[in-house]
Structures are given as structure tokens and as C-alpha cells.
Amino acid sequence: MAATVRSASAAVFRPVRTRNAFEETVERLLQAIRLGVAGPGERLPAERELAGRLGVSRVTLREAIRAVADAGYLESRRGRYGGTFVAETLPGPPRHDPSDVDLEDALTLRRVLETGAAETAAARSLAPAERQHLMAALTEVDGVDPASAPEYRRRDSRLHLAIAEVTAAPSLTTAVAEVRTRVNELLDAIPLLATNIEHSNAQHRAIVAAILAGDPVAARTAMDEHLEGTAALLRAFL
Template identity: 50%
Template structure:
């Protein structure tokens, strides 16, 4: 179920939209680096796949190609991407190293206020679901949401969290608030760092999938109260797992 990262109609262009946006002139390099790092941390372009072409990335970020190349050079130096030449060349995301191990877990948890992250995530997720339901979605946007849900149902275990992230980012984007979307992308990146420290539990994933389907159904039915309540419950399940493993 590989997703084509260079397809501009329904491919990376759609799944990167919640994260990539024009940067402010004063901090172009820093903000561009932050956004592309979010793309990598969220797994929106998985290991082994290619980032959008330099021209597209530069246009989306509102920076020069010179600045973009400086950003990509930093990512190469950090071992996150590699440049390949030739007809099928470009900038490719390198597979992430195994995030396991007690030392890594302690490092990640030490600098994070888990309760704050989880509460902020719930506020944003519940709000996004309610806004989508209350304002309604066009046919095209409703289909985007259905496709994101279907992708999670079809995902192999190793790819589940990336596609789960994409579903939630899609809901955030469809809420109509770019500020909410940007804030959610940032908090979700932190949540994913924490989730990488705990095992994937099939029973929990099955439960999550039922909740995903119920949230999407409530949104498409325009039932804002139900959408908010189901999303609140869904966030609570993830929070319980993280608290159980990490605190």
C-alpha cells in the first residue's frame, strides 16, 4: 500500500499540507528546517521514499532554493536524508533507527511534560473533530477523510502509526483553522516520539480503529457532539497507554 510521494494529486501534496506552509522572512532557514523535521518525525514521507522536488518544496515554504539546499544539507549531515543523482534521483528519507531501549526511553521522557502534552492534544483533537462536523465538509473533503480512514484499515502493522497520524492530521486540516493544524502537527510529533517508546498492541489498535470509524461517521453526519465525545474517548485511550508505560 505504498503511497507515491511525488504524486501531486492526492499524494505527498495532500499529506504534507498540514505541516508545510510559507515561513516568515526573518527566520526562513530555521522555520523551514523545523517544518521538514516535523514531516520526518511524523513519518509523512516514510523511509526509502523521496521528498518532493526542490522546486516544489521551496515554493511551498516560500524560500529560495539556495536556502532549501542549506536545510537539506543539515538533514543529510544528521543522517536523516540522502541525496541521489540520476534520472530517478532526489532527496530520499533514510529509515529511522530502532527507537527502543531503556536509555532512549528515559531520554525522550525526561524532557517532556507528558500530562501537558496529552491535555493539549485532547483539546486540539476534540476541537478539530467538532469543527469538522459542525461546519460540514464538501464532497471532495469528505472523500479525503474517507480515504485517510481506509488507509488505516488497510495498513500493515509496521506502517500503522504513520497512517494513523495522517488520519488525525487530515481531520485537523479539514477543521479550517491553519493555526490549529500547525499546533496539532507540533504536538503530534511529540506524541509520536512517546508512542515510539511503547509497543504496538493489536487489541488497542482494533479498538482505535472502531473509534476512528465512529469519529469519521459522526463528522460526515454533522453530529458535532458525538464527534467531540468519541474523539475525547479516543484520546483518553492513548493517554492511558502512555501513562501506563511511561509514568
């Protein structure tokens, strides 16, 4: 049994591979809890050890632990026998409880549509009004208070729709709007994490910069990284 637990722990707490280190670390922590690798009341490995196993900085690990703790899955204890422990009583299921098929279907469709939209937008010669439209949408989402979840979701959606709009393909814009509605329903069922918002906004800036620079490959890559960070959190919580 002990060997099995060690094997499962190694499988879950493996090095983070993506550039979305915070989001994927949150995913790994929640995966360990949901799979019972770390059960209610059990202590997580020491910070130094866990950061090493995940291949992330201790700052990133602390931010991820704080986010998962704020969501009610972990708690910190002080003293000689202190550390980070899985909560004795875990949160109930999310308000929106999609099947794995629903979740993966929405994420796959979103990835195909939005990476294609970013690439197509960057390949076009944008008119001044289109460039201004993109920058205005980016400025709006950059300036919103992350604590206001509904407003952030609204402005975030507007930026993604603006990217689709400057492809000059109305059918693509409609498809992006439809899949974004599905994704927003999923996002509303998970916590809004401040560190993720900061990371997301930086990725937004990279996406728009690549589009405005006329670099389709960079635009597609930046959008793909951005969407994978969101997908990691959705898979973790849902």
C-alpha cells in the same frame, strides 16, 4: 504491612471506569508492577478474581495480560502452582524517558486541540472533496498491517491531520501537527499492541462517522474516548 499491601492492591485493582477497557486494564497491571503492589516473582490474583475486581471480562483481562507479558513484565507458569507472575527481571526504562510534566503537557495539549478539531469539523458543511479526503485517510489506516509500527503511526497521523485539515483552520492544523510529532515520539517508546490497534481503528471509524453525519457532540465524545485510550497506555508504559 499486610494491611497496607491489601489497601494498595485495592486502590490499583479497582474497577475500570472508561470505555477503553483493554487500555485501562494494561495501565492498571503496569501500575501495580511499577508501584510494587505485585513485585518481581510474585503471583497476580487469580484470573476470575482479578477480572471481577477490575470489572472487565476475562477475555479483556487475558488480552491485557498477554500484552503486558509480551512487553516483558509478566510470565505465565503452568502446573499446580501456576498462574500469572511478575517477571523476575523487569525491562529497563524506555528509550524515550520523558518527565511527568512532558508527558502530561503533551497529552493535555493534544486533547484540547484534537477534540476541538473533531467538534469543529463536524459542525462545518463539508465539501465533497473534504469528505472524500477524510474517508481516504480512514481507509488507509484501516488497511495497514498493525505489525508495521512505523507505517501504522504514519497513516494514523495522516488521519488525525486530515480531521484538523477539514476544519478549514490552517493554524489549528499546524498546532495538531506539532503536538502529534511530540506524541509520536512518546508512542515510539512503547509496544504496538494489536488489541489496542483494533480498538483504535473502531474509534477512528466512529469519529469520522460522527463528523460526516454533522454531529459535533458525538465527534468530540468519540475523539475524547480515543485519545484517553492512548493516554492510558502512555501513562502505563512511561
